[in-house]
């Protein structure tokens with residue numbers, strides 16, 4: 001089959017062997033593959049696949065089942081630990097979901113990684129509840145655009161941080177308040193107070209060190225900080241006095257390295273509680289642009305330049 005391979009940090013199409021199936025796997029003819037920020041790191045050797053996973057880039061796909069024969073032709077979207085930028089992918093069956101009616105393969109490929117990451121951190125780990133004050137950083141990112149929609153209607157104050165040019169998009173996805181990304185370190189706590197009259201209950205952060213002090217200052221009593229990335233550094237100063245006095249919880253997680261059983265549980269929970277909301281139109285993948293698989297490098301360049309709102313997808 002044809003797939004994208006990396007040579008000297010750049011991507012090109014090449015012929016590679018078909019995936020080897022394991023027990024319980026589906027073989028899927030990939031029609032579209034989502035592009036994620038983590039793919040950029042993997043391309044330059046900074047985010048290697050977990051042991052036993054393909055070293056081909058690509059964490060999510062949508063396509064048609066080829067094997068087993070009994071499921072041939074089913075339209076699925078799936079979370080992968082690697083191998084998405086290819087004509088065929090090996091998919092653990094428990095990580096595949098039926099594509100909601102009316103959604104194209106391109107739209108479907110924009111769902112798994114962003115929405116499952118947001119669901120894991122907001123609903124399952126973060127314990128999001130109705131009535132809470134929520135902050136979503138990098139809110140116009142793929143993950144952020146999913147997070148805003150999952151909080152919409154639950155959080156009466158939903159503060160999004162992003163580049164000012166993306167604020168309108170954040171409001172369209174449910175943000176009630178916005179703050180420029182450069183203002184976060186100095187103004188986050190003040191902005192949350194002005195919006196809610198109190199501190200935040202939940203902050204979803206993928207920016208990292210440069211936001212840490214502001215996040216701790218902006219949280220209210222029993223506030224939770226969910227960290228999923230370190231785009232702006234991994235080491236910061238943690239104010240332990242604030243942590244104690246406000247009884248805060250700081251948690252971190254990665255989706256890719258979780259066990260097959262944990263991913264299966266996440267997919268089950270998401271399928272039962274969130275997937276039906278796509279059919280009703282309440283949730284939508286935010287698809288910025290598609291590229292043919294052969295132009296994967298252009299898709300990476302767009303992400304790297306922060307020139308994307310929501311997701312970009314490769315058409316295979």
Ligand SMILES: NC(=O)c1ccc[n+]([C@@H]2O[C@H](COP(=O)([O-])OP(=O)(O)OC[C@H]3O[C@@H](n4cnc5c(N)ncnc54)[C@H](OP(=O)(O)O)[C@@H]3O)[C@@H](O)[C@H]2O)c1
Pocket residue numbers: 035036037038113114117138139140141142143144161162163166181206207227228229230231232253254255256303306307308310311
């Ligand atoms: N731990 C996990 O399980 C997990 C899972 C999925 C993704 N992630 C991580 O979550 C992050 C988002 O992923 P994605 O694929 O959704 O990303 P993406 O679509 O590429 O969006 C990233 C956005 O973050 C903002 N940004 C970039 N550098 C920044 C900085 N230094 N300070 C503040 N904002 C910055 C930019 O938006 P603005 O122009 O608005 O600033 C950029 O468009 C990535 O770091 C990814 O690795 C983690």
